[in-house]
Amino acid sequence: MADWTVHAPQRITLDGTVARLDVHLLSGRLNVVATDGPPRVDVTRVGRRPVVVQHRDGRLSVRQQRRWRLSDFVFWMGPLSRLPRVDVSVAVPAGVLADLELVQGTLVASGLRGETRVEVTAGQITLMGLRGRTSAKITAGPVEALGVAGDLDLETVSGEVTLADSAAGRVRAHTASGAITCDLDNPRRSDIRLSTISGGVTVRVREDSDLAVRLHTTSGRITSAFPQVRGGAGPGAGGDSEGVLGTGEGKLSASATSGSIALLARPVGHDEEELP
Template identity: 70%
Template sequence: MAGWTVESPRRLTLDGPVSRLDVRLISGRLNVVAADGPARIDVTQVGRRPVLIEHSNGRLSIRQERGRSWSDVLRWFRMLHRYPKVDVSVAVPADVLADLGLVAGSLVASGLRQQTTVQVTAGQITLMGLRGTTSAHITSGPVEALGVRGDLALETVSGEVIIADSAAERVRAQTVSGAITCDLDNPRRSEIRLTTVTGGITVRVREDSDLAVELQTAAGRITSGFPQVRTSPFPPSSGAGVLGAGDGKLWASTTSGSIALLARAVDHDGEELP
């Protein structure tokens, strides 16, 4: 096993393979990117608590000690201003299994192709070009997924959810307080479920989509760019219809907010129009 205690800016290149990445940091920025070659770690800023790095049997662990368990984070969240921020960038193989955690700050993950799990208490999550199974949870702040495929699950308590250029086979987006905005390019037999308590939902799909659509809102309006989806004019409102063969499923629900279903134009060859 190789181990390092990083107390000042430092760059490391690992000799052995990395098949699993586990990160637990307190406050700052974390950037994880898929790249060819050996795994590399770049710590450009270190706070009062050092960054502890371990590499053993294909597992790379990067963490900061907090003196208490990860599950106790909410009890001392108000004291986070006492912890200087860190800035860590990690380059790993695309097929690594990643479990990433940050208490407060910005987390970016890009290019990973297997299973990626992300958890942030307060801050922002950005996911780009991920494949496989992706799950992200943030308590306070937005989460954004760009060009993600496979199985995508996003959840925030208070914050906006943005999904763009997505061809995920399964999409599950949920927020208690915040809007959901989706631009989807989903394959056949896809399953899309969008839920918010307080906030609107805007979803755009290709005009040649094959989806069975069901829309519901308790205190809002529903508008649709597809004549196949019939909507009721006054709240509580609902909308339902079948696009194309209806092989997939689009289900959107909000308690307090409106829902807009938009159509994205394509040409006769199936290419998107500007």
């Protein structure tokens, strides 16, 4: 068992294992990365409240010390920049169970292989190379998932959702106000569900995909690069398009209440065609 209260920039290298990571910060930048080396916490910027680090029984906790004042709630009525800002980087084993929360700022998580939960109130979330089960929620701002596999849930109230080089077997992406852009390279029997209330959906899949596709827009236009998926809607008309790509082992559904949907095809290179 070990405890640190960090008032100035400091690197903490931990002895012992880390199986669970809990981070709860108010404002600033948080980077969480997988490592094969010893777990460590790097604090490079500290606000007016110190950062408290605790390591006990395989659980690593990093948080800002909270003694709430009225000024801390000013972000509900004014700029979030008034919150105390910190810059924290955490390196942990890839298989940790991670629970990451940030009120305002930028959060980046990369290389994790266990279950990961991310929540930001206002700012930006970037997920890179994650595996396992991942859920990310942001109230105001974009969320990006790059090279993520496993199960993936993304949600934003006001902001864009972007997926690139995704091999996730299960994808749930939803935004109340904002566009969804996806470049998917999914395994067979994948289940992909994309929905937006106000915004468009653009999704690109491999030409040799095996997907049962259903697209719906209440007010917008549907376009498809695949002749198997037809029946689009004109501008403002709304409608549905359905079809089967390949064997149809997987499922792709996309819906937009107010916005258009575009289904694009990605050519498959000769090197990819030779893979088993």
